[in-house]
Amino acid sequence: MASQSIEIKNLYKIFGPHGERYVDMVANGMTKTELNEKHSHVLGLQDINIHMPAGQIQVVMGLSGSGKSTLIRHINRLIDPTAGEVLYDGVDVCKMKKGALRQFRRHKTAMVFQKFALLPHRTVMENTVFGLEIQGVPAGECERRATRWLDRVGLTGFEDNYPNQLSGGMQQRVGLARALTNDADILLMDEAFSALDPLIRMDMQTVLLDIQKELQKTIVFITHDLDEALRLGDRIAILRDGAVVQQGTGQEIVLNPADEYISSFVKEVNRGRVVKVKTIMTPVASDAGSELISVNENVLLEKAAKTMTDSNQQNALVVDASGNTVGQLDIHDVIAAMVTPVEHEGAEEEASAEAA
Amino acid sequence: MSWYNEFPHMPIDDLRALKKGIDAGFKGFTREYGETIELIFEPVKQFMILAEDFMLDTPWPIILLLISGLVWLGSRNWKIVLGTVITLLLIGFFDMWEDTMKTVAMTFVATLLAIVIGIPIGILMSRSTLVERLVTPILDVMQTMPAFVYLIPVVMLLGIGKVPGLISVIIYAIPPIIRLTNLGIRLVDKDVLEAGDAFGASYWQRLRQIQMPLALPTIMAGINQTIMMALSMVVVASMIGVQGLGQPVLKAIANQYFTLGIFNGLAIVGIAIIFDRASQAYGKRLQKHSEVVHG
Numbered sequence: 001m002a003s004q005s006i007e008i009k010n011l012y013k014i015f016g017p018h019g020e021r022y023v024d025m026v027a028n029g030m031t032k033t034e035l036n037e038k039h040s041h042v043l044g045l046q047d048i049n050i051h052m053p054a055g056q057i058q059v060v061m062g063l064s065g066s067g068k069s070t071l072i073r074h075i076n077r078l079i080d081p082t083a084g085e086v087l088y089d090g091v092d093v094c095k096m097k098k099g100a101l102r103q104f105r106r107h108k109t110a111m112v113f114q115k116f117a118l119l120p121h122r123t124v125m126e127n128t129v130f131g132l133e134i135q136g137v138p139a140g141e142c143e144r145r146a147t148r149w150l151d152r153v154g155l156t157g158f159e160d161n162y163p164n165q166l167s168g169g170m171q172q173r174v175g176l177a178r179a180l181t182n183d184a185d186i187l188l189m190d191e192a193f194s195a196l197d198p199l200i201r202m203d204m205q206t207v208l209l210d211i212q213k214e215l216q217k218t219i220v221f222i223t224h225d226l227d228e229a230l231r232l233g234d235r236i237a238i239l240r241d242g243a244v245v246q247q248g249t250g251q252e253i254v255l256n257p258a259d260e261y262i263s264s265f266v267k268e269v270n271r272g273r274v275v276k277v278k279t280i281m282t283p284v285a286s287d288a289g290s291e292l293i294s295v296n297e298n299v300l301l302e303k304a305a306k307t308m309t310d311s312n313q314q315n316a317l318v319v320d321a322s323g324n325t326v327g328q329l330d331i332h333d334v335i336a337a338m339v340t341p342v343e344h345e346g347a348e349e350e351a352s353a354e355a356a
Numbered sequence: 357m358s359w360y361n362e363f364p365h366m367p368i369d370d371l372r373a374l375k376k377g378i379d380a381g382f383k384g385f386t387r388e389y390g391e392t393i394e395l396i397f398e399p400v401k402q403f404m405i406l407a408e409d410f411m412l413d414t415p416w417p418i419i420l421l422l423i424s425g426l427v428w429l430g431s432r433n434w435k436i437v438l439g440t441v442i443t444l445l446l447i448g449f450f451d452m453w454e455d456t457m458k459t460v461a462m463t464f465v466a467t468l469l470a471i472v473i474g475i476p477i478g479i480l481m482s483r484s485t486l487v488e489r490l491v492t493p494i495l496d497v498m499q500t501m502p503a504f505v506y507l508i509p510v511v512m513l514l515g516i517g518k519v520p521g522l523i524s525v526i527i528y529a530i531p532p533i534i535r536l537t538n539l540g541i542r543l544v545d546k547d548v549l550e551a552g553d554a555f556g557a558s559y560w561q562r563l564r565q566i567q568m569p570l571a572l573p574t575i576m577a578g579i580n581q582t583i584m585m586a587l588s589m590v591v592v593a594s595m596i597g598v599q600g601l602g603q604p605v606l607k608a609i610a611n612q613y614f615t616l617g618i619f620n621g622l623a624i625v626g627i628a629i630i631f632d633r634a635s636q637a638y639g640k641r642l643q644k645h646s647e648v649v650h651g
Contacts, residue, residue, distance in 0.1 A: 076554055102556045106556030109554070110554075110555070111554040111555070113547060113551060113554075115547050117545075117547040117548050117550065118548075118551075119551075119565075119566065119570075120548075120570070120645055121569045121570060121572075121645050122645075130555060130565075131555045131556075134552075134561055135556075162645040163645075164645060182555065
């Protein structure tokens with residue numbers, strides 16, 4: 001069955017013995033600090049509403065303590081919510097009975113963890129088949145399926161090693177292979193690449209994107225790194241203090257940050273790698289010659305700029321997937337859109353002046 | 357001011373009546389149920405006899421080979437095997453072979469039963485904090501109560517012989533395996549357990565595939581302690597008729613036979629070292645996956 005979307009509705013999580021008593025108060029505007037001081041309960045999540053699209057990567061981003069790891073654990077109910085619903089294929093995960101939940105976890109979800117969480121006493125192969133073994137798949141079949149995924153993540157030849165003998169990057173490849181071997185609809189990735197070196201992280205992101213092209217699973221990816229979020233996320237939700245402050249595509253968030261908090265996040269972002277050509281194209285002028293080069297509307301600015309400068313063109317036509325011309329592009333607009341807005345630099349100068 | 361100089365205690369007559377009452381009660385219980393209890397322990401007795409007969413009836417070279425072979429299987433270490441052979445040859449040479457075999461049989465059966473009883477209790481303790489709170493004080497009592505004291509009711513119930521001896525050895529030796537099973541399971545990495553849950557592991561799958569294997573090194577340490585304590589209890593248990601190396605020691609104490617005492621004492625030390633080294637080396641081999649760490 002193809003992957004479905006995940007619908008999170010009015011989800012609240014309040015940690016403490018009587019969390020349910022305070023849901024209404026929080027809904028009526030009680031803050032995290034107030035709740036902690038007056039009732040010594042900790043607000044984990046408040047009023048989360050996210051539609052996670054089927055077969056795409058939903059990134060949930062936030063700093064530590066923002067509740068992002070708590071949120072992802074509600075999708076396979078490793079954490080029980082205080083109020084709200086998590087719907088998958090029309091079924092509320094939060095209302096499932098024990099047995100149904102176990103079946104849901106076995107067949108519909110697979111998870112990759114920040115600290116890998118491999119079984120140290122098992123070899124790479126034995127770790128990879130773990131999910132299937134839990135499902136009760138016969139050993140031969142397990143190994144056949146695991147071999148394929150170990151190969152896909154580049155671990156052929158390491159089947160008999162123990163996790164301790166591998167580097168962090170390779171251990172997480174095992175974690176990824178273990179999750180993929182499960183062949184579940186939903187892939188939950190909890191800061192899966194955060195513990196890795198930057199270069200290896202890039203590498204793993206590439207592996208994930210390649211695999212996703214082929215599989216089109218519903219992936220929920222947690223990260224605290226905006227660059228990672230923008231690179232991987234078809235949609236991004238930004239969490240702060242347990243609440244969603246903004247959600248949308250990467251481009252929407254970079255171009256229209258909802259508040260100061262998000263602006264401060266996105267100011268360092270390389271826009272050339274986020275903004276698409278169609279965002280800044282202008283209507284086709286009547287005199288546009290057909291000798292102009294054409295670029296796809298979904299190409300990122302950086303790539304368009306390179307294509308245009310390589311062929312020494314000032315202008316280019318923008319075409320959609322089926323080849324129809326939908327607009328045109330001026331190299332000046334492209335460059336202007338790629339650099340960070342001027343007001344922002346001014347703000348930075350002010351800040352450095354204040355610091356001095 | 358007499359209450360100030362001397363602790364005001366219960367009137368002597370009342371105290372005597374109390375002790376007599378409890379004794380009478382227990383004696384009544386013994387008379388009533390002694391035979392039933394003896395019957396319950398009959399299989400254990402048969403097993404014990406079987407083990408002892410095997411150790412005594414098998415010709416000594418075969419036993420020597422068997423023990424050395426087991427030590428090799430456990431430790432994969434020639435030095436330990438060599439030490440085992442030399443120790444056993446010396447024991448035989450000084451005419452303590454038979455007593456040693458009886459002691460080994462007793463230790464083997466006691467350890468086996470301690471494992472069979474202790475590990476499930478340890479697992480239950482690790483599952484529920486309530487059980488842990490209930491069992492811990494009982495273990496404390498078992499470990500601190502002088503062994504001679506609980507010999508009394510055991511002997512009253514079952515008389516003198518192998519089974520009461522075995523029971524007292526197990527009472528004395530079982531706490532470490534219970535405690536360390538509990539500890540080992542509680543120390544299992546929470547992240548790995550969460551991964552098990554996330555993949556939909558059932559309670560048994562979690563226990564069998566994650567908790568037990570990861571707790572095994574700690575449990576092995578518990579088994580090792582249990583073996584050591586069972587061996588050290590052998591002398592005390594000889595007071596209630598357990599045969600083996602303890603009896604000559606007891607005789608040596610009573611008659612001030614210094615050499616007899618030290619020979620048999622050293623024999624106990626010898627087999628203790630063999631068991632210890634072999635079981636520790638085995639425990640270490642179980643952890644071979646954690647040895648090679650990526651630099």
